Amino acid sequence: MRISFSSPTAALRFFVLLSVPSWASYTSADIDYSTEIAPILEQYCVSCHGSKKQKSGYRLDSYAAFLSPGDSDENPINPRDPMGSPLMEYLLLPKSDDYAMPPEDEDSPSGDDILKIAHWIYQGAKEGDAELARLPIEELLSPEEFAAVEDLRSRGAIIHKRGQDEATLFVDIQSLVTTLSSNDISNLEKIATHTIELNLANLSSSNIDWLKSFTELRSLNLRNSQIPDDAIETLNTLNKLQTLNLFGTNLNNKGLETLLVPLAGKLYVGQTRASQFGIESAKSRNPNRAVYGIPKLEEVKAITDNARSSSNSFNPIPADG
Incomplete structure (x- = not known):
């Protein structure tokens, strides 16, 4: 049976429900950007959105760039709202879609990786070093x-x-x-x-x-x-x-x-x-x-x-x- 979704947001909700055990494992402690999120971006995203290449004018090779819009005026991440964050929609699009991240010929992050990013956004999309710097x-x-x-x-x-x-x-x-x-x-x-x-x-x-x-x-x-x-x-x-x-x-x-x-x-x-x-x-x-x-x-x-x-x-x- 093929399941279809009215939107990527609906797909995210369904994906989260299927993965309740994994989701629950992230609720006990804050997720660290530098050690847990940045390595995922480096492995799957930076080759298309880094210093040498910036698809859609968007970079993910630094915390500040990750949270900044590319060619679009739309913020890719809305802290505490993973369901309303365009980045999550792009990660959940089918590979055949032109806006899918990563594209069809590239490896994709695992379900646990995507859940980790979603929960990091839910926690406020914070960078530990940035919080420290403001002290x-x-x-x-x-x-x-x-x-x-x-x-x-x-x-x-x-x-x-x-x-x-x-x-x-x-x-x-x-x-x-x-x-x-x-x-x-x-x-x-x-x-x-x-x-x-x-x-x-x-x-x-x-x-x-x-x-x-x-x-x-x-x-x-x-x-x-x-x-x-x-x-x-x-x-x-x-x-x-x-x-x-x-x-x-x-x-x-x-x-x-x-x-x-x-x-x-x-x-x-x-x-x-x-x-x-x-x-x-x-x-x-x-x-x-x-x-x-x-x-x-x-x-x-x-x-x-x-x-x-x-x-x-x-x-x-x-x-x-």
Whole structure:
């Protein structure tokens, strides 16, 4: 006997009724997006709705994209209403239908997978990380970590979340870099893995080995700092860096040659001991990294003096990208 349905919504209701034992197994605990929903999408959906291909202008390779409309103005998911969520209708359409997800020639998620998605929607279609990111800093961090923040703040440090909906920190300690104590460093290490942006401008230290604990760092400002000769080894461990500011430091050509970070992003080396030749060499070694330098005052004076007799050759700012 063939059963027909008046709509995909009716099909979903029927499917749920047939699967009461499986459905009941999902009611005892919240379903986690990152560990339970995202892997299903990655296996069955992202090949058609990801970074390389977006059928109907719809992407499912991130939580934000998953909940956003594609070419249609219709929200694909209505939290707490799986029966009214278009995504569920597409998942339950027959394979022969042009709007079926996944299409006819692709594997489909199992009944348990579809029920899991339906119940996740029923629970509110939440992302655990997103909920965490909205917490105030005192709830985001452990009591020990927040105590370290408060201690550093009392010493003049500026520490806050990078955004209202971000679970990462901006840390600026340039007001205490000249008096940085072992206790300050211990406190910094306690919040290191939460820190994405760190300002150490004007740092005067014979040891920056403690920076190795900042494994998630994306932006590091060491402008005008007196960094030690072995600093390059430490900096090279920060392989998630996207911006590194070494302006005004004692970086030389040898150091620049061995500096690997950022692997991709922006590196500022103006007013250092690195020559223009060293900067150009650094650019050629890694095309994914933009290296910025500015001319030193003595170099500008030499260029100006040499160009006095020929206005055509006068160019006080060398092309350093």
